[in-house]
Amino acid sequence: MINNTQAFILAYNKYKTSSIIASFLTKNSIIDAICYKAKKDSKAFGSDFETVSKIQISLYQKKQPNLSILKESSIIKNYNLLEKSIYSSLAVFYIREVLLYSAKDFDERYFILMEKILNALEKLEEEKLLLNENDLLKNYINILLRAFEMKVLYIAGISPQLDSCILCSNRNADFYSITEGGIICDNCKISSKDAIKLEKGDIDFMRIIKKTSLIDIAQNKELNNFYINSITNVRDIMNKSLFNHLNKNFKSLKVLEEVLFN
Ligand SMILES: [Zn+2]
Numbered sequence: 001m002i003n004n005t006q007a008f009i010l011a012y013n014k015y016k017t018s019s020i021i022a023s024f025l026t027k028n029s030i031i032d033a034i035c036y037k038a039k040k041d042s043k044a045f046g047s048d049f050e051t052v053s054k055i056q057i058s059l060y061q062k063k064q065p066n067l068s069i070l071k072e073s074s075i076i077k078n079y080n081l082l083e084k085s086i087y088s089s090l091a092v093f094y095i096r097e098v099l100l101y102s103a104k105d106f107d108e109r110y111f112i113l114m115e116k117i118l119n120a121l122e123k124l125e126e127e128k129l130l131l132n133e134n135d136l137l138k139n140y141i142n143i144l145l146r147a148f149e150m151k152v153l154y155i156a157g158i159s160p161q162l163d164s165c166i167l168c169s170n171r172n173a174d175f176y177s178i179t180e181g182g183i184i185c186d187n188c189k190i191s192s193k194d195a196i197k198l199e200k201g202d203i204d205f206m207r208i209i210k211k212t213s214l215i216d217i218a219q220n221k222e223l224n225n226f227y228i229n230s231i232t233n234v235r236d237i238m239n240k241s242l243f244n245h246l247n248k249n250f251k252s253l254k255v256l257e258e259v260l261f262n
Contacts, residue, residue, distance in 0.1 A: 002059070002071065005027065006027065010023045010025050027108045053076070055074065079118050113151055150238060152245075176202075
């Protein structure tokens with residue numbers, strides 16, 4: 001069966017001398033496909049995978065779809081500004097790695113999330129061209145990635161509970177528990193092994209990135225000023241929450257953070 005679909009590339013590896021095995025994020029799920037090259041020196045086939053792009057692919061899927069065969073691919077939208085930016089291209093590596101492990105559920109929202117985070121990063125890069133502000137760009141990438149992680153957890157059905165203590169509903173809750181997946185109060189923290197103390201502004205910041213669309217975050221000029229003191233704590237909470245969900249440390253995150261915070 002031939003399947004024509006839109007896709008984002010999540011990972012690809014060389015296979016034998018001239019072929020590639022690629023993982024595509026589609027609206028249905030992640031599809032692994034082998035891409036045979038017609039000739040060894042043929043550049044055309046598979047070169048789309050080295051770009052940051054939304055692509056159209058045509059796949060031959062077998063009845064037992066372990067590995068599909070890529071017949072054709074073409075670029076629908078190329079995120080050229082992200083490819084040129086060291087920060088955004090490393091952010092894309094991290095986003096791809098997270099989705100490679102989390103988007104295994106059959107859920108169209110991962111595909112939509114991928115498109116939205118790329119559009120938001122592109123917006124940041126466009127504004128950076130106008131302002132020539134590298135530090136601001138780095139801060140906003142940091143904020144956007146925390147929002148991205150929040151939305152991955154939301155799709156997985158484990159969105160952080162931020163309204164009241166997740167254990168007793170006490171409105172006065174200044175701690176966060178990764179294993180409980182939400183804020184907890186002073187009393188409940190006694191029985192919790194992983195209570196993280198929240199500073200003023202942390203909960204508000206998490207509520208905002210939970211509820212605000214990625215493109216609005218990218219365009220909100222005040223976010224950086226208001227929540228500059230909360231981002232480190234929230235980053236720690238989101239990274240630990242994602243680890244708790246996927247049980248995986250991301251190499252790409254380590255590389256990104258070395259570049260972003262130095
Ligand atoms: Zn409580």
